Amino acid sequence: MSNNEVKLHSIKRNDTILKVVIYIVCIIFSIMTLFPFVILIANSYKTSIEVQESTLSLISKHPIQNLKFNWHVISSKGTFKPMVGFRNSFIVATLSTILNVYFSSLTAYAITAYEWKLREAFNAMIMAVMMIPGTVTMIGFFQFAYKIGLVNKLSALILPSIAAPMTVFFMRQYLQASLSMEIVQSARIDGAGEFRIFNQIVVPLMKPAIATQAIFAYVGSWNNLFSPMILLTDGNKKTLPVMVSLLNGDIYKTEYGAIYLGLLITVLPLIVVYAFLSRYIVEGVALGGVKS
Amino acid sequence: MRNKKLVDYAKYGYIFSIPFILAFCIFTLYPVVYTFIIGFTNLKGAGNTEFQFLPAVGKNLFQNFMDVLKAKTFKQAFGTTCIIWIMNFIPQIGFALLFTAWFTDRRSKVKGTGLFKILFYMPNIITAATMAILFQKLFGYPIGAVNQLLGHLQPGRQPYNYLINNVPIKLIIAFVQFFQWYGHTMVNLTAGVIGISPEIFEAAEIDGANRVQTFFRITIPCIRQIMLFVLVTSLIGGLNMFDIPELLVGSKQGNGAAITTNMYIRNLAFDGSYLYNRAAAASVILFLVIVALSAVLFFVMRDKDEAKIKKLKKAELRAARKGL
Structure with missing residues (x-):
């Protein structure tokens, strides 16, 4: 050799x-x-x-x-109502995901497609806002919600997702790479209004990015514990994670099998969804990757 | 400028940003400002919304902040948070980088990476609350799964109460945190590596760089931006840790060894004493710490060459203006 x-x-x-x-x-x-x-x-x-x-x-x-x-x-023990938790979590997660991705796309489009004076400043602000952790706003938000009667209202958890800086940031990365202004121009020549162009041309173009971000938003909203725990005190308004936290309580202390079943119930829907969408999550994150 | 025609459309830039700005002002900016203000007042008591500034009731304006900073419990909570974050982050980024290196390696072509990625990411989608209670049951005393298993392996062994002892609690929380996030970090880093132009790797291969050299000299510098993103988001998430320690141990168990800053804040504001003012001061302090640490990270990891180029350009512009 x-x-x-x-x-x-x-x-x-x-x-x-x-x-x-x-x-x-x-x-x-x-x-x-x-x-x-x-x-x-x-x-x-x-x-x-x-x-x-x-x-x-x-x-x-x-x-x-x-x-x-x-x-x-x-x-039967009263406080842990999985079906109620399901319904509330479903409402909150679905609506806030829709608001989150739609308005984030709109904002990202505004930053990418138009030249306006405050654009750079606005963009910088969004980057800065990403750093404000949600929990730091909680004391003020609770007081504010209390004042205007949003405590125990699911909308207090839904409406804030209109302003989701992290999603805007990802959407902008995606649009910068994939939006060609020629398509927009030709639609304008055909007489389409700006809003219609966004809804009928830009949104379909953004589908892959929207799919990925929608999954993140949904999982994030579904799993959120801190703000629902503070804002929702009515047993019929509690979301699933808050319901899960009740399993920790004394009345279930010796019901070990039941606790495991309760936990399993909260996990199953996510696993089923993940089984179908995991491809988007694992590959799609690439879309949000910061291009260096 | 290519966009001269777009000038007419500038107003749509403003119009389309309105929903974001409105929601941001109402649900983020206003509460943040409100939190700052409450920190300087005497607001406390359940359901109370009336308050006076501290000087108006004869106290120092910064009394709440001083109380928080002096409180031993706050310092302990902050220390606990940092320790748990570090114990979770080091193995998290370590394993994430290792798997990224393996899964993106062009030479060894590992099979089944898709399946592994999907599996490793899975813990991240599960509600942290569920995860916390599950681990609490697994490490339960005296009949949790871990105690049972160790009892089988070593008959006659006394069961050990993990959840009331300082070090084991922190290790368990850090492990759950690691378990939930290493896959997420790995997926982010892999996405970054896939985005690197293959030509760079080919060039390195031709130049005779081995795997380790390629990874440390090429891959890591190329994904610096993503590493920064992962580091900053993980830091923010880590300093805001709440779900897992709250449900795994809680504030009352474990001699306070698992109380994080956020649990401390929530206890002050919503658990019996309703000290909104002091809780607000504590969250402002936490916020400032996060901003300071993020700024340091951005500064340390900034693109030095790019900064230099920017500086040069500015200097050139200035010189040109002076020349005119």
Whole structure:
């Protein structure tokens, strides 16, 4: 064997070793990811005693019966109302996602397509606003909501999403790369109004970016705990994460199986949605990537 | 200028920005200003909206701020927040970079990256509240899954209460935070690497750079902007940590070892004492800390060459003007 061949051989062997290491680490992390979900499912159909005996076993004596009983426990004790939480979270997340992506696209379009005096200043302001964490506004927002009667109103959680600086920032990145002013010009020559151009030409062009940002906005809104916890005190207005936090309460302290079922119920819809849309999330984030 | 024709349309730029500006002023700017103002007043008590500025009731204007800064509990909460953030961020960015390097490596072509990416991102979509309670049950005392497992491995072992001891609590919270965010960070970084022109990598390969060299000398400098974005958003999110420590441990358990700044603020304002003024002062302090740290990050990670070019251009302009 010549020297070169030996070298090539050792590079190849190193490659195989590296690949094996990569797969082992990835599989360990995959198991780590799936572990909590397996635990959730496996304990949702057990009795409290079975959970106490072994959280890690997958076997139960009467799974169907236990599932029914656990469902009865979580839906009958009053405070944790999964269906009400679902409905409220669905309303809040859907409406705020629509407002978020539509008005963010509009604002991004205003910054990208038009030359106006305060454009640069406005753009800089949006970048700065991204840094204001939502929680810092909470004390003032609560006082303000209290004054104008927005406490316990779902709209207090929906309307603020009209101004979503992070989404505007991403949308602008996307528009700068993909919007050609020629299309807009030709639509103008055809006599279309500016607003109509935006709705019928620009919005369809932005579909991929809108899809990605809509998923982020939806998940963010669905999972939000801090502001709903402060703004919503009425049991019939609470969103799902606030309902979940009730599972921590004393009345469920010994109902282990029921708690796992309650948690599973809050997770399932997100998993189902994710199964269908994960492609957009994982590939689509590239759209929002800062181009350097 | 290519946009001369657009000048007529300038007003639409303003019109289309109106909804954003309105919503921003009502729901962000006004509350922020209000929070600042409350910090200087005597506003407290449930449902109270009447207040006076502190000097009007014979107190120092900065009394609330001084009270907060003096309070041992605030310092402890802030320290806890920082420690947990750092313990989660270092492994988070580390593993995210490692997976990014592996998944985007042109030479080894790992199979199944799509599936791994989807799996690793999954914890991020799950409600943090759910995650927190799940982990609380797993680390439960005396019969949580972890205690059960260790009991099986080592018969006769006494169960350990993880959630009341300073170090284990912080480690568990940091782990949940890491678990939820490493995939998100990885996906962001991968997106950045995909955006780098392949020619650069080809050139490096031809020049004989090995994988490690390529990654540290080419990939990382090229994704600096995204690293900055990840760092700043993670810092803001980390200093605002709330859901996981609140539901995993809560304010009452664990001897306060898991109280973060945001939990401290919420307890002041909405838990019994309704000290809106002091809570407002605390959140203003938190805000200023975030702005200061973000500014430092932006300064440290700024594009030095670009800044130089800008400076040169400005100098040229000035010289040209003087010349005229």
